[in-house]
Amino acid sequence: MKISFTINGEAKSVEVSDGNSPLLWAIRDGLDLKGTKFGCGKAACGACTIHVDGNAVRSCSFPAKLAEGKEITTIEGLSKDGKTHPVQQAWIDEVVPQCGYCQPGFIMATAAMLDKIPNPTDEDIDKNIINVCRCGTYYRMRKAIHRAAKMNGNTDVQ
Amino acid sequence: MAKKDKPKSKSRRKFLIRGGLGTLGVLALGTYVFRNPMRRMTLEMIETMVPPYSGTGTEANLWFEITTDNNLILHQPKVEMGQGTFTGLAQIVSDELDMNISQITVTAAETATGIVDGMSTGGSLSVAQLWTPLREMAATMREFIKIEGAKKMGVDASSLSTADGILSGGGKTMSYAEAIADLKEFNLPKTPELRPVKNYKNVGKPIPRIDLTPKVMGDPIFGMDVEMPDMLHATVIRPEHVGASLKSADTSNAEKMPGVVKIMKKDGWVGIIANSFAEALAAKNKVTVEWDIPKKWSDEDLKEYLKIGQGNKQITQKKGSALDEEGEGVINMEFRSPIGAHAQIEPNGAVAYVKDGKATIKLSTQVIGVTQKQVAEALGMDNEDVNVIGTYLGGGFGRRLNTAHAVKAAQMSIEVGKPVKYFFTRKEEFQNDLFRPPTHHIMRGKMNGDKLEALEHHYASGDVAMNSVIFPAAMGTILGSDVGASRGGSIMYGKIANRRSVQWHRTLPFATSWWRSLGLLANTFAIESFIDEMAINAGKNPVDFRLSMLGEEENQKRIRKVIEEAAAKGNYTDKATGNRAMGFAASIDANAPCAHVVEVSVDGNKVRVEKVTCVLDSGLIVNPDQVRAQCEGSIIMGISAALHEEMYLKDGRLFPINYGSYDMALMKHSPKEIDVHLVQGAENPLPVGEPPLGPIAAAIGNALKRITGKRLTELPMKV
Numbered sequence: 107m108k109i110s111f112t113i114n115g116e117a118k119s120v121e122v123s124d125g126n127s128p129l130l131w132a133i134r135d136g137l138d139l140k141g142t143k144f145g146c147g148k149a150a151c152g153a154c155t156i157h158v159d160g161n162a163v164r165s166c167s168f169p170a171k172l173a174e175g176k177e178i179t180t181i182e183g184l185s186k187d188g189k190t191h192p193v194q195q196a197w198i199d200e201v202v203p204q205c206g207y208c209q210p211g212f213i214m215a216t217a218a219m220l221d222k223i224p225n226p227t228d229e230d231i232d233k234n235i236i237n238v239c240r241c242g243t244y245y246r247m248r249k250a251i252h253r254a255a256k257m258n259g260n261t262d263v264q
Numbered sequence: 265m266a267k268k269d270k271p272k273s274k275s276r277r278k279f280l281i282r283g284g285l286g287t288l289g290v291l292a293l294g295t296y297v298f299r300n301p302m303r304r305m306t307l308e309m310i311e312t313m314v315p316p317y318s319g320t321g322t323e324a325n326l327w328f329e330i331t332t333d334n335n336l337i338l339h340q341p342k343v344e345m346g347q348g349t350f351t352g353l354a355q356i357v358s359d360e361l362d363m364n365i366s367q368i369t370v371t372a373a374e375t376a377t378g379i380v381d382g383m384s385t386g387g388s389l390s391v392a393q394l395w396t397p398l399r400e401m402a403a404t405m406r407e408f409i410k411i412e413g414a415k416k417m418g419v420d421a422s423s424l425s426t427a428d429g430i431l432s433g434g435g436k437t438m439s440y441a442e443a444i445a446d447l448k449e450f451n452l453p454k455t456p457e458l459r460p461v462k463n464y465k466n467v468g469k470p471i472p473r474i475d476l477t478p479k480v481m482g483d484p485i486f487g488m489d490v491e492m493p494d495m496l497h498a499t500v501i502r503p504e505h506v507g508a509s510l511k512s513a514d515t516s517n518a519e520k521m522p523g524v525v526k527i528m529k530k531d532g533w534v535g536i537i538a539n540s541f542a543e544a545l546a547a548k549n550k551v552t553v554e555w556d557i558p559k560k561w562s563d564e565d566l567k568e569y570l571k572i573g574q575g576n577k578q579i580t581q582k583k584g585s586a587l588d589e590e591g592e593g594v595i596n597m598e599f600r601s602p603i604g605a606h607a608q609i610e611p612n613g614a615v616a617y618v619k620d621g622k623a624t625i626k627l628s629t630q631v632i633g634v635t636q637k638q639v640a641e642a643l644g645m646d647n648e649d650v651n652v653i654g655t656y657l658g659g660g661f662g663r664r665l666n667t668a669h670a671v672k673a674a675q676m677s678i679e680v681g682k683p684v685k686y687f688f689t690r691k692e693e694f695q696n697d698l699f700r701p702p703t704h705h706i707m708r709g710k711m712n713g714d715k716l717e718a719l720e721h722h723y724a725s726g727d728v729a730m731n732s733v734i735f736p737a738a739m740g741t742i743l744g745s746d747v748g749a750s751r752g753g754s755i756m757y758g759k760i761a762n763r764r765s766v767q768w769h770r771t772l773p774f775a776t777s778w779w780r781s782l783g784l785l786a787n788t789f790a791i792e793s794f795i796d797e798m799a800i801n802a803g804k805n806p807v808d809f810r811l812s813m814l815g816e817e818e819n820q821k822r823i824r825k826v827i828e829e830a831a832a833k834g835n836y837t838d839k840a841t842g843n844r845a846m847g848f849a850a851s852i853d854a855n856a857p858c859a860h861v862v863e864v865s866v867d868g869n870k871v872r873v874e875k876v877t878c879v880l881d882s883g884l885i886v887n888p889d890q891v892r893a894q895c896e897g898s899i900i901m902g903i904s905a906a907l908h909e910e911m912y913l914k915d916g917r918l919f920p921i922n923y924g925s926y927d928m929a930l931m932k933h934s935p936k937e938i939d940v941h942l943v944q945g946a947e948n949p950l951p952v953g954e955p956p957l958g959p960i961a962a963a964i965g966n967a968l969k970r971i972t973g974k975r976l977t978e979l980p981m982k983v
């Protein structure tokens with residue numbers, strides 16, 4: 107079946123074999139946007155986190171058919187209009203990534219959290235950022251999240 | 265060589281092969297080493313030295329590709345799995361070749377370049393090992409460019425200076441690219457003298473990682489992201505039960521599933537190749553498989569099977585006399601660690617395309633050379649006809665020191681005549697990992713007054729190095745012990761007159777192997793917890809107690825330094841305040857001593873590591889920010905192993921099979937303060953990525969003892 111939605115500001119259609127198959131594969135293989143990662147396929151690690159209508163969603167466990175008509179953002183579309191998204195900028199400033207594989211998922215989860223909680227406390231972060239990073243970059247991520255909250259969206263693309 | 269030609273297969277033979285003093289060099293000592301004292305000496309050597317780079321392709325012109333726009337592509341034998349090696353290598357090159365960091369791109373190892381590591385990307389060795397050869401090659405290349413540029417500029421080479429990829433002298437300038445454009449031959453000059461380290465501009469500086477932007481923007485750089493035209497997707501049926509083999513598979517229903525291109529049965533496995541991954545997976549669920557399960561292993565069976573007194577015994581450290589287990593004043597204490605999973609977030613997999621007698625394999629691997637051999641052998645091809653191309657790795661941690669699954673991807677590609685992408689599901693990752701082996705330890709000690717007069721560490725472990733594809737099989741016989749399991753197994757305090765460590769090794773019914781830091785984590789947990797216990801018994805401050813047992817030799821002084829520094833920077837006290845206390849522990853791994861002070865709090869059954877002060881001496885630091893990042897990562901991975909992670913056997917299967925149920929440290933478990941101090945006690949870089957994992961579990965246990973009064977002797981520790 108064909109599913110149509112807006113992704114990173116562009117209207118797109120993608121063919122899926124089964125409407126119940128995960129949106130993740132429609133994005134990664136159907137649209138060749140590889141920034142959204144596969145880690146577990148069972149909503150347990152967060153590597154596949156994207157935004158659907160502004161909410162953080164684990165796309166590996168999100169049926170593709172539910173994306174019909176929705177507004178989707180992936181890591182590739184987070185920075186808009188020539189401006190680096192504050193979360194990505196904070197991640198660069200704090201030199202967060204190690205292997206980097208989990209990072210898009212964390213960045214998307216963080217961006218969604220900051221939309222709802224612009225100035226999160228450490229407890230807010232602990233409660234909302236529950237993805238898995240095997241390299242153990244949490245310590246720098248926490249600093250980057252606080253930094254992004256401060257930046258308030260005022261950075262330019264380098 | 266404005267654009268470097270890929271070396272032809274024939275020319276590869278003339279590459280310099282450095283006879284490494286590494287494990288292979290040790291092999292030559294075989295007959296002598298069979299004597300036990302020699303074995304122990306050899307073991308000690310392996311544990312304390314950085315084996316020289318032992319790969320192929322050490323000619324400078326293979327490594328440095330100057331592009332027409334005067335940038336540099338560095339071809340090299342390592343892969344980037346988060347450890348920051350690419351950045352470190354770029355820093356080293358920039359300082360000898362006089363190019364700007366921003367001009368340098370580092371590519372992952374690829375067998376066709378001819379630059380193939382003799383072993384792996386692992387052992388925390390990348391920067392330490394390439395430190396000298398890379399500087400030499402970069403300096404040689406600089407000299408070469410100067411000589412060629414001088415000819416074209418009509419000036420004397422010695423009058424030229426170099427900066428940012430530009431030659432200047434005699435009032436003229438020329439880019440490196442111009443200087444060597446259109447050259448057909450490369451007559452490399454003699455290696456000039458290396459610059460003194462103090463003159464380096466980038467080495468020693470916290471340069472931001474060169475792969476930051478692609479990783480933050482989500483660029484397709486990982487093995488999982490590889491695409492090839494017309495590529496199909498595959499999944500393979502793997503056994504759930506330990507030791508199971510395929511008896512029969514009925515694929516008739518699966519064949520009818522939409523999108524299925526081919527189902528192949530081969531040497532005990534079934535591969536399902538489809539147009540998409542979702543379709544491959546759906547078809548897989550329709551295959552009915554019968555397994556031959558020789559024995560349904562349980563945790564109890566395993567505990568019986570792997571314990572001190574079982575398997576192959578080898579004394580790995582011996583000084584003075586042995587203690588009698590039941591002798592007067594002898595204290596015995598038992599410790600255990602569980603099976604650990606690698607749990608790297610990027611699953612294992614490979615994209616393979618076999619066509620016209622050539623195979624191209626792209627994947628996340630720590631061993632391009634071994635993978636090339638495995639594929640070539642299985643396919644009956646020459647090594648030269650198999651090109652293994654490394655990508656960025658979504659975590660390594662030792663898991664990708666065996667990437668034999670590339671063979672299946674290649675076989676499936678042959679079957680369908682198209683490129684095939686094949687990777688593990690998460691359940692398959694958890695059940696088919698090459699795990700960190702469980703361990704069993706007995707610590708035995710005897711005090712004389714307030715001094716430790718004798719200390720022994722007896723430990724049982726499954727395979728770490730033994731039976732591994734990167735470890736010569738004969739080594740096991742020669743050394744008589746598993747050199748991975750013995751990491752951190754020796755007692756480092758030189759003034760204890762009677763010291764002994766004894767390994768009991770046994771191959772387990774499921775595969776075990778290298779897990780970041782190898783035996784270090786569990787061995788240090790046992791030794792440093794026991795030392796703490798002895799200090800408490802003697803009524804001594806555990807830091808003073810440790811210091812009093814260190815001698816005057818060079819490595820003893822280096823251990824002393826990190827212990828003193830950690831105690832001072834972490835304001836260590838052995839007094840608990842309410843539900844909060846500090847814990848102290850230290851270790852030395854690969855000649856890099858490390859000490860941690862942890863501050864831990866307990867709330868009900870919740871344990872929180874509030875702060876860690878870490879002091880590491882890993883010699884010369886190429887990039888202090890990335891060394892810090894490795895310490896932070898090791899600490900968090902160590903906390904995860906100390907307090908959370910555990911695989912178990914039930915009904916013949918390994919569990920858990922997913923994140924979440926395989927409990928790992930998350931953001932909420934991460935210390936809010938990690939204070940890293942680096943001391944330089946050696947002239948050259950030493951390993952970084954594993955040594956800080958050593959003391960963490962023991963340090964946490966030592967803090968918990970002060971809060972709860974209880975000595976926790978099993979990982980993961982639960983209060």
Ligand code: FES
Pocket residue numbers: 143144145146147148149150151152153154155164165166167
């Ligand atoms: S891949 Fe979706 S949560 Fe792990």
Ligand code: FES
Pocket residue numbers: 203204205206207208209238239240241242243346609658659
């Ligand atoms: S950076 Fe490697 S898993 Fe998070």
